Amino acid sequence: MKRSRNVVDDRRRRRMITILWTAVLAVGTIILIYKEMTAVLYILATVGVTALLIAVAMADLAHAETLTSDTRRSGDSAAIGSGITSTMGNNPS
Numbered sequence: 001m002k003r004s005r006n007v008v009d010d011r012r013r014r015r016m017i018t019i020l021w022t023a024v025l026a027v028g029t030i031i032l033i034y035k036e037m038t039a040v041l042y043i044l045a046t047v048g049v050t051a052l053l054i055a056v057a058m059a060d061l062a063h064a065e066t067l068t069s070d071t072r073r074s075g076d077s078a079a080i081g082s083g084i085t086s087t088m089g090n091n092p093s
Contacts, residue, residue: 032041 029041032038
C-alpha cells in the first residue's frame with residue numbers, strides 16, 4: 001500500500017531540511033573564520049548576494065501582484081511612513 005503524505009509531514013520535512021542547511025552553512029562559516037580564511041568568506045558573500053539579486057531580478061513581481069486575491073490596492077504603500085494620516089481630527093501637534 002502506498003502511503004500518502006499529508007501537508008503537516010511535508011512542512012515538517014522542509015523545515016528540517018532548512019534547519020540542516022542553515023546549520024551546515026553556520027558551521028562552515030565558523031570554520032572559515034577560525035582558519036582565518038576571510039578572502040574565501042568575502043568571495044562566498046559576494047557570490048551569495050549576486051545570486052540573491054539575480055533571483056529577485058528574475059522574479060515576476062509585477063505579475064504576481066495582479067494575481068493576488070487581496071482586495072486592497074498596493075498603491076497606498078508609498079504613503080506608509082510618510083506621516084500622512086487618514087483621520088482629520090485629534091491631531092496632537
